Amino acid sequence: xxxxxxxxxxxxxxxxxxxxxxxxxxxxxxxxxxxxxxxxxxxxxxxxxxxxxxxxxxxxxxxxxxxxxxxxxxxxxxxxxxxxxxxxxxxxxxxxxxxxxxxxxxxxxxxxxxxxxxxxxxxxxxxxxxxxxxxxxxxxxxxxxxxxxxxxxxxxxxxxxxxxxxxxxxxxxxxxxxxxxxxxxxxxxxxxxxxxxxxxxxxxxxxxxxxxxxxxxxxxxxxxxxxxxxxxxxxxxxxxxxxx
Amino acid sequence: xxxxxxxxxxxxxxxxxxxxxxxxxxxxxxxxxxxxxxxxxxxxxxxxxxxxxxxxxxxxxxxxxxxxxxxxxxxxxxxxxxxxxxxxxxxxxxxxxxxxxxxxxxxxxxxxxxxxxxxxxxxxxxxxxxxxxxxxxxxxxxxxxxxxxxxxxxxxxxxxxxxxxxxxxxxxxxxxxxxxxxxxxxxxxxxxxxxxxxxxxxxxxxxxxxxxxxxxxxxxxxxxxxxxxxxxxxxxxxxxxxxxxxxxxx
Numbered sequence: 001x002x003x004x005x006x007x008x009x010x011x012x013x014x015x016x017x018x019x020x021x022x023x024x025x026x027x028x029x030x031x032x033x034x035x036x037x038x039x040x041x042x043x044x045x046x047x048x049x050x051x052x053x054x055x056x057x058x059x060x061x062x063x064x065x066x067x068x069x070x071x072x073x074x075x076x077x078x079x080x081x082x083x084x085x086x087x088x089x090x091x092x093x094x095x096x097x098x099x100x101x102x103x104x105x106x107x108x109x110x111x112x113x114x115x116x117x118x119x120x121x122x123x124x125x126x127x128x129x130x131x132x133x134x135x136x137x138x139x140x141x142x143x144x145x146x147x148x149x150x151x152x153x154x155x156x157x158x159x160x161x162x163x164x165x166x167x168x169x170x171x172x173x174x175x176x177x178x179x180x181x182x183x184x185x186x187x188x189x190x191x192x193x194x195x196x197x198x199x200x201x202x203x204x205x206x207x208x209x210x211x212x213x214x215x216x217x218x219x220x221x222x223x224x225x226x227x228x229x230x231x232x233x234x235x236x237x238x239x240x241x242x243x244x
Numbered sequence: 245x246x247x248x249x250x251x252x253x254x255x256x257x258x259x260x261x262x263x264x265x266x267x268x269x270x271x272x273x274x275x276x277x278x279x280x281x282x283x284x285x286x287x288x289x290x291x292x293x294x295x296x297x298x299x300x301x302x303x304x305x306x307x308x309x310x311x312x313x314x315x316x317x318x319x320x321x322x323x324x325x326x327x328x329x330x331x332x333x334x335x336x337x338x339x340x341x342x343x344x345x346x347x348x349x350x351x352x353x354x355x356x357x358x359x360x361x362x363x364x365x366x367x368x369x370x371x372x373x374x375x376x377x378x379x380x381x382x383x384x385x386x387x388x389x390x391x392x393x394x395x396x397x398x399x400x401x402x403x404x405x406x407x408x409x410x411x412x413x414x415x416x417x418x419x420x421x422x423x424x425x426x427x428x429x430x431x432x433x434x435x436x437x438x439x440x441x442x443x444x445x446x447x448x449x450x451x452x453x454x455x456x457x458x459x460x461x462x463x464x465x466x467x468x469x470x471x472x473x474x475x476x477x478x479x480x481x482x483x484x485x486x487x488x489x490x491x492x493x494x
C-alpha cells in the first residue's frame with residue numbers, strides 16, 4: 001500500500017464508521033458475519049492448531065537433547081510459543097487467506113456488477129453497510145478463534161509428545177503449568193484484535209475500489225491476501241515490541 | 245422536474261461532457277441517446293451523484309443536488325429509483341428481499357406491510373409468485389423487471405434507467421419500454437432513460453436529448469427526430485438497414 005492508497009483506506013474507514021441507517025439490520029449482518037468468520041473457520045483453525053502444537057513439541061524435544069535441561073521445558077516452550085506467536089499469527093495468516101479473499105471478492109463483485117452503486121443511489125452508506133459488520137465480526141471472532149487455537153495447540157502438543165514418547169504426560173502438564181504468566185494472554189489477544197481488524201478491513205478496501213471485471217476482482221483478491229499478510233507480520237512485530 | 249445546467253465532466257485529459265443543459269419534466273419519458281462513448285452514462289451518473297461534475301448544477305425540483313454533502317443528498321436519494329444496465333440485484337437476497345430492502349432501510353412499516361408492497365410491485369411488473377427466487381435463477385428480462393420493481397418500491401419521484409434494453413430480445417425490450425412508460429404516466433414520475441436502442445426512441449421518447457462527443461446536438465420528441473437535417477443525428481438514427489428502409493415512411 002503506498003501513501004495514496006493508505007489515505008484512501010483511512011477515508012474509507014471514516015465512511016465505514018458513520019452512524020448506521022438502521023441498527024437492527026446492521027446487528028443481523030454482524031451475526032451473519034460472525035457465523036461466517038468464526039464458526040465457518042473453526043474446523044480449519046482446529047486442524048492447523050492441533051498439528052502445529054504436536055509438531056512444535058516434537059521439534060522442541062528434538063532440539064533439547066541435554067541431561068541438564070528438564071523435559072518439562074518442552075511443555076513451557078510450547079505453551080509460550082503457542083500463546084504468544086503461533087496461535088495469533090498463524091491463525092491470522094490462515095484467516096487472511098480464507099476470509100480475506102472471500103471478503104475482497106464479494107465486495108469486488110458487488111462493485112463491478114453495480115450493486116454498490118445501487119446501495120449508494122438508495123441513499124445507503126455502502127461502506128458502512130458492507131464493511132462495518134465484517135470489521136466488528138472480525139475483531140470479535142478472531143480473538144475467540146485464537147483462544148481456541150491456543151488450547152488446541154497446547155493440547156496437540158500433549159498428544160504429539162505423549163504418543164511419540166518424546167515426553168511423558170506428567171512432565172508435559174508440569175511444563176505447561178509452571179511459571180505461567182497470564183500477561184502473555186493479554187498480548188496474544190491484543191494481537192488477535194489488531195489482526196481481526198486487518199483481516200477484514202484491508203480486503204474490504206481492496207474489493208471496494210475494484211475497477212473493471214472478473215480479472216480485476218481476482219487480482220484484488222490476491223492483493224488483499226498479500227497486503228493483509230504483510231500488515232499482519234508488521235503489526236505482529238509492533239505489538240510485540242510495544243507490549244513485551 | 246429535473247434541470248441540468250452546463251454540466252462538464254472530465255476523466256484526466258479526456259473531457260467527456262462539454263456543457264450539457266436540459267430540463268426533464270415529470271409524467272413524460274425523457275431519453276438521453278447517443279452512440280457509444282458519447283457521454284450518456286456519465287451524464288446520468290453526474291445527475292444521480294455517482295460522479296461529481298467539475299462544473300454545472302443538477303436541480304431536483306429546484307433543489308441543488310451537486311453542492312449537497314452525503315447526508316444532505318440522502319433525502320433526495322430516497323426519492324430516486326434506479327434501474328441499472330445489469331439490473332444490480334443483490335445476489336445474496338431473494339427477489340422479495342431485494343424489493344423489500346429499501347423499505348427495510350428507510351421505513352418503519354411492519355413486515356406484512358412491506359410484504360404487501362413487494363407483492364404489489366411484483367404484480368405491477370408481471371412477476372407474481374417469483375418472490376423466493378434468487379437473481380441467479382432469473383432470466384435477463386425478469387432481472388430487469390425485478391430491478392424496476394425494486395426501483396418503484398419506495399414510490400420514487402424520479403426514475404432513472406440505464407440502458408434498460410441491453411442484452412434483451414426485441415419482444416422483451418418492448419415489454420420493458422412499455423412498463424417504464426406506464427409507470428411514468430401512472431405515478432407522474434420524472435423518468436430519464438439512457439439508451440441507444442432506436443425501438444425505445446421511437447416507442448417511448450416523449451422528450452429526447454441527443455449527445456454526440458460530449459455535447460448536446462439536438463433535443464425534441466420521437467415525432468420530430470426523423471425530420472431533422474442534423475447529419476450526426478441522422479447517422480445515429482438511420483444507422484441500421486431497417487431504419488434506412490423505414491425512413492421514407494416516417
